[in-house]
Amino acid sequence: MEMVLEKQVKALSERTLRRLPRYIEILKRMKSEKIEFVSSNMIADELGLDSIQVRKDLAATGVIGKPKLGFAIDELIAGIKHTLNWDNQTDAFLVGAGSLGSAILGYKTFSDHGLNIIAAFENEPSKVGEIINHITVLPIEKLSDMAYRMKVHIGVITVPAGEAQKVADMMIEGGIKAIWNFAPVHLKVPDFVIVENAQLSHSLGVLTHKLAESLK
Amino acid sequence: MEMVLEKQVKALSERTLRRLPRYIEILKRMKSEKIEFVSSNMIADELGLDSIQVRKDLAATGVIGKPKLGFAIDELIAGIKHTLNWDNQTDAFLVGAGSLGSAILGYKTFSDHGLNIIAAFENEPSKVGEIINHITVLPIEKLSDMAYRMKVHIGVITVPAGEAQKVADMMIEGGIKAIWNFAPVHLKVPDFVIVENAQLSHSLGVLTHKLAESLK
DNA sequence: CACCTATCGATAATTTTTTATCGATATAAA
DNA sequence: TTTATATCGATAAAAAATTATCGATAGGTG
Numbered sequence: 001m002e003m004v005l006e007k008q009v010k011a012l013s014e015r016t017l018r019r020l021p022r023y024i025e026i027l028k029r030m031k032s033e034k035i036e037f038v039s040s041n042m043i044a045d046e047l048g049l050d051s052i053q054v055r056k057d058l059a060a061t062g063v064i065g066k067p068k069l070g071f072a073i074d075e076l077i078a079g080i081k082h083t084l085n086w087d088n089q090t091d092a093f094l095v096g097a098g099s100l101g102s103a104i105l106g107y108k109t110f111s112d113h114g115l116n117i118i119a120a121f122e123n124e125p126s127k128v129g130e131i132i133n134h135i136t137v138l139p140i141e142k143l144s145d146m147a148y149r150m151k152v153h154i155g156v157i158t159v160p161a162g163e164a165q166k167v168a169d170m171m172i173e174g175g176i177k178a179i180w181n182f183a184p185v186h187l188k189v190p191d192f193v194i195v196e197n198a199q200l201s202h203s204l205g206v207l208t209h210k211l212a213e214s215l216k
Numbered sequence: 217m218e219m220v221l222e223k224q225v226k227a228l229s230e231r232t233l234r235r236l237p238r239y240i241e242i243l244k245r246m247k248s249e250k251i252e253f254v255s256s257n258m259i260a261d262e263l264g265l266d267s268i269q270v271r272k273d274l275a276a277t278g279v280i281g282k283p284k285l286g287f288a289i290d291e292l293i294a295g296i297k298h299t300l301n302w303d304n305q306t307d308a309f310l311v312g313a314g315s316l317g318s319a320i321l322g323y324k325t326f327s328d329h330g331l332n333i334i335a336a337f338e339n340e341p342s343k344v345g346e347i348i349n350h351i352t353v354l355p356i357e358k359l360s361d362m363a364y365r366m367k368v369h370i371g372v373i374t375v376p377a378g379e380a381q382k383v384a385d386m387m388i389e390g391g392i393k394a395i396w397n398f399a400p401v402h403l404k405v406p407d408f409v410i411v412e413n414a415q416l417s418h419s420l421g422v423l424t425h426k427l428a429e430s431l432k
Numbered sequence: 433c434a435c436c437t438a439t440c441g442a443t444a445a446t447t448t449t450t451t452a453t454c455g456a457t458a459t460a461a462a
Numbered sequence: 463t464t465t466a467t468a469t470c471g472a473t474a475a476a477a478a479a480t481t482a483t484c485g486a487t488a489g490g491t492g
Contacts, residue, residue, distance in 0.1 A: 015449075017425055021417045025400055039469065047402050052451060055471070067457045067469045084421045085428035099322045103315035104416075109400075113417050114424040153427060178427040180420065184241055184325075186263050194430060196423040200320075200414060201237045201329050204396065205300045207412040208330040209233055211369060211394040212301035214410060231479075255439060268481060271440070283439045283487045436491075445482065452475065462465075 012083070016057045020080050021113075022047055023057070027077050039070030089116040091152045093176070095167045096159035097122045097130065097137045100182060104158060105132045115154065119146065123163065140170070147174025156180045157187075168195075228299070232273045236296050237329075238263055239273070243293050255286030305332040307368045309392070311383045312375035313338045313346065313353045316398060320374060321348045331370065335362065339379065356386070363390025372396045373403075384411075 026046045030038055040058065044051035058071065063079035065071040081087045089111055094101055097120050104110075105120060120137045122128055130137045138146075147155070155171035157164050157179060164183035171179060178194040181187055187195050242262045246254055256274065260267035274287065279295035281287040297303045305327055310317055313336050320326075321336060336353045338344055346353045354362075363371070371387035373380050373395060380399035387395060394410040397403055403411050 012425065013449075014422060017422045018418045021400075021415070021421045022402060026402060041469080050451065051469095053449090055469095056450085059471070065470055066459085067471090068459050068467075070469065083425065085424045086421070090424065090427065099315075099319035103319040106315045107416075109417075110420070113420050115420060153431075154423070177430065178423055180423050184237075186238060186242060192430075194423065194426045196419050196426075198416060198419045199237065200323075201325075202234045203412050203414045204326070204329050204331060205237045205302070206230060206233045207370070207394050207396050207410065208301045208306065209228065209299065210410045210412075211306065214393065214408075215369075229479075257439080266481060267439095269479090272480085275441070281440055282489090283441090284437075284489050286439065434492090436489105438487100438489090440485105440487080442485090443483085445480105447480070448478080450475100450477070453473085455470105455472090457470080458468095460465100460467085462463100 012060050016060055017084070019049070019053075019057055020061070020084055023054070024077060024080050027073055027080075031073050031077065036073055037066075037070045038073050038076065040065070042070070084114065086112065086114040089114055090154050091150065092117045092154035092156055092180075093119050093121060093143065093147055093152050093171070094135075094156040094158060095121045095140065095143065095171070096157060096163075096183075097124075097127050097132060098158060098160075101156075101158035102132050104156065104182075105135050108133075117156065118150075118152070123159070140167075143167075143170050144174035147171065147176055151175070153177045154180065156182070158182045161185045228276050232276055233300070235263075235265070235269075235273055236277070236300055239270070240293060240296050243289055243296075247289050247293065252289055253282075253285045253287065254289050254292065256281070258286070300330065302328065302330040305330055306370050307366065308333045308370035308372055308396075309335050309337060309359065309363055309368050309387070310351075310372040310374060311337045311356065311359065311387070312373060312379075312399075313340075313343050313348060314374060314376075317372075317374035318348050320372065320398075321351050324349075333372065334366075334368070339375070356383075359383075359386050360390035363387065363392055367391070369393045370396065372398070374398045377401045 023043060040051040040054040044054045061079040061083040063071060063076050092115050094117050120135050121140045121143045122137050123140050127137050128139045153176060155176040157167050159167055161184050164185045165187060168179055168187045168189060172189060172193055180196050180198060182198050184199050184201055189195055239259060256267040256270040260270045277295040277299040279287060279292050308331050310333050336351050337356045337359050338353050339356050343353050344355050369392060371392040373383050375383055377400050380401045381403060384395055384403045384405060388405060388409055396412050396414060398414050400415050400417060405411055
């Protein structure tokens, strides 16, 4: 009889992945209210979801619940964080210290989300040398080399549309494996590079469409 | 025989809605390259999608293509914009003139996306009176009244988590019908209010998870 | 002009995601 | 100690989304 050596990790759909941070969000609040066990129903009610869906999502994290009680909240938070790889930080470079870039550099909470931005880069000479939230802005020319030497794996792109592809190419040259792209451009990258798009316009489109529908 | 008075609008899934802005993005670039007709295959190739899916998405906008040629690019852009209601601007208020809020106020391109932010509000007295990208920061107390009097229908929330629900309540009191929420909180709102969440952490979770998977 | 072909758009098949059902079980109450 | 029940988690059903198939047609080609 074979031993199952590693915990069976079920495939995680992208939709499940997007719900997990929402679970963390309300679980943290519940924890602050001294709640120790939480049922799939409580979570579902809180977020307006279906409890079966919540159970399925949580099953994907490997955390198991107890009949009649639900899930131990600490264990659950830890499990979700582990699934998202938010329980250890990955170093990242950010390129584009404009207003959005600066805003992102200012977020201290990203360290809770597995991201540790250690340097920022800019094209614009006037911005080079600035220090934003303890992070120095360096000239873009240094990007590839530094990424390579420091084994940085995540790149955040907050430059204008026209420059984004060039920046992505530099990142890939420096060995970056995952790009968080805020520029409103579809990046062309090799298969082994992960791109996660975070364009605001995508979510804005849903809003403006639904609003127009609801008003007519 | 009955006349079909209004163009038959098929139901638009949220997933289709999220792809439409991406189509606009590359269509605009193609247009600048003097391309006049574009096929579903060209779009699909460009974005790494399936051409059938592209055709289905475009069908939902009501734009019709020509066999052998594809879609007239101008007509297509206009049709998608119309579907998203990006062909006319809706006034909006933004609350929370922190770094992210300021960044959003700075985006001039939102006017291309149907959004016209006409005022910003803040809790923090030191920020009140500031002018960011021609938009004055007003005291939060004025929010509900002004929204009501000016018939503003969209609210953008860029305050810290702890204040977001309170701000949402004020917005709803002022008659706001759609909320674009950047605060990492699940907002509780009546059924008739549309909430579109734009939390960065959701997309970051997908990235960190996939990166961890790919590295092991 | 007649044929060939790229493309559309409608319908069908497949896959994925969501929702439903139900037996098992841990805790609390009788 | 026995019983009742809330909840889990597995399996099944239903719904939604994606992908495949194919006839129709506009426009180019010989």
